[in-house]
Amino acid sequence: MAGWGSGRVSGSRDGARSQAPWQAASTLPASQRAGQAQATVVTLSGRAPAKINLVLEVVGSRPDGYHELRSVLAPLALADELSVRVGVLSGASPRDRLAVRGAGALATGDNLVVRAAALLRGETGRPLAPLAFDLRKRIPVAAGLGGGSSDALAALDLAAAAWGLQLGAQRRLQLAAALGSDVPFFALGTWALAGGRGERLWQLPPPAGGPLGVLLVVPAARLATREVFAALDAGYREEPPHDPHASPVPLGARPGAAADLAARLRRGATAAEVADTEPANDLLPAAAAILPGLEPLRDELGALLGRPVHLSGSGPTLAVLYPSPGGARRAAAVVRDAAARRLLRPPGGALKVIATTTIGGEA
Numbered sequence: 001m002a003g004w005g006s007g008r009v010s011g012s013r014d015g016a017r018s019q020a021p022w023q024a025a026s027t028l029p030a031s032q033r034a035g036q037a038q039a040t041v042v043t044l045s046g047r048a049p050a051k052i053n054l055v056l057e058v059v060g061s062r063p064d065g066y067h068e069l070r071s072v073l074a075p076l077a078l079a080d081e082l083s084v085r086v087g088v089l090s091g092a093s094p095r096d097r098l099a100v101r102g103a104g105a106l107a108t109g110d111n112l113v114v115r116a117a118a119l120l121r122g123e124t125g126r127p128l129a130p131l132a133f134d135l136r137k138r139i140p141v142a143a144g145l146g147g148g149s150s151d152a153l154a155a156l157d158l159a160a161a162a163w164g165l166q167l168g169a170q171r172r173l174q175l176a177a178a179l180g181s182d183v184p185f186f187a188l189g190t191w192a193l194a195g196g197r198g199e200r201l202w203q204l205p206p207p208a209g210g211p212l213g214v215l216l217v218v219p220a221a222r223l224a225t226r227e228v229f230a231a232l233d234a235g236y237r238e239e240p241p242h243d244p245h246a247s248p249v250p251l252g253a254r255p256g257a258a259a260d261l262a263a264r265l266r267r268g269a270t271a272a273e274v275a276d277t278e279p280a281n282d283l284l285p286a287a288a289a290i291l292p293g294l295e296p297l298r299d300e301l302g303a304l305l306g307r308p309v310h311l312s313g314s315g316p317t318l319a320v321l322y323p324s325p326g327g328a329r330r331a332a333a334v335v336r337d338a339a340a341r342r343l344l345r346p347p348g349g350a351l352k353v354i355a356t357t358t359i360g361g362e363a
């Protein structure tokens with residue numbers, strides 16, 4: 001399934017499909033005003049996939065206040081849908097606009113979608129037509145699934161296309177990194193090993209033999225990434241096994257876990273092998289300090305499903321990996337049934353259960 005890796009967008013002009021409709025948008029005369037009958041409105045749209053972190057190590061603090069990470073990330077079929085209209089819009093305002101569906105209460109004013117468009121406009125130093133974004137949220141918000149970051153990359157690509165701007169690969173990555181630590185990952189569209197604050201990326205092959213099935217269990221409670229890292233700094237971290245010869249002493253609970261999984265993928269690890277990856281997320285103690293119900297829920301799911309349970313990103317989404325999509329679908333039914341019978345106690349009182357798959361690297 002195509003993500004945003006290649007910056008592809010699809011579009012329509014006055015309802016008709018076109019190869020490169022955004023070129024028409026960039027030639028609109030600035031003097032056109034709403035209400036003129038000949039107005040051309042171009043709509044472009046695309047998907048913004050979620051991600052999971054299969055492993056997330058915090059290996060140190062950085063002088064810039066961020067944390068040095070090592071993480072293996074996989075893009076998911078679960079995706080938001082973003083579209084943008086440019087041209088002469090009815091009731092056109094001089095500002096970019098964002099309408100969001102499907103996310104409950106989500107602030108749109110400071111949303112990364114609008115910030116991505118503003119960043120690109122600022123880069124060009126030219127007056128560019130206002131954009132009207134429509135975002136259909138399917139990725140749970142503030143859940144450790146990268147939804148906001150993925151939306152930002154999609155917005156960057158859509159804005160560039162709508163304005164007829166060619167973004168070089170390097171510039172695209174730089175702009176993505178300026179929007180957030182997780183955003184560059186979504187520019188790749190493949191599995192990746194991430195370093196730095198998340199913006200240094202090495203592509204990885206996906207598991208051999210097809211995508212993983214991924215069960216996502218998302219508690220209703222939200223977690224802000226910044227607060228989880230702050231809890232880590234306040235001391236909510238697992239100490240690594242003491243090794244007197246290790247120098248410097250690594251911060252994480254399972255040092256080398258990300259490099260180890262990356263090496264296994266490079267050697268052609270199968271979906272079954274990757275699905276058995278031992279959980280390693282150094283943010284778990286910090287996330288659990290803020291949401292005390294998280295670890296009990298993880299233990300309940302582990303007992304119910306008999307499989308390792310991972311925390312994705314800064315949480316609170318818990319992920320269970322299967323060698324095939326069918327395994328995740330069956331597990332989703334089991335978890336929904338247990339939740340209906342009140343056998344699970346999710347923080348926030350409710351949970352969302354999503355069966356999806358990894359993507360990236362398929363022909």
Ligand code: C5P
Binds near residue numbers: 067229
């Ligand atoms: O980069 P982004 O704005 O997405 O990060 C959100 C917050 O998460 C940062 O303000 C920072 O507090 C924390 N963070 C961090 N180290 C990272 C990534 C994020 O401390 N590698």
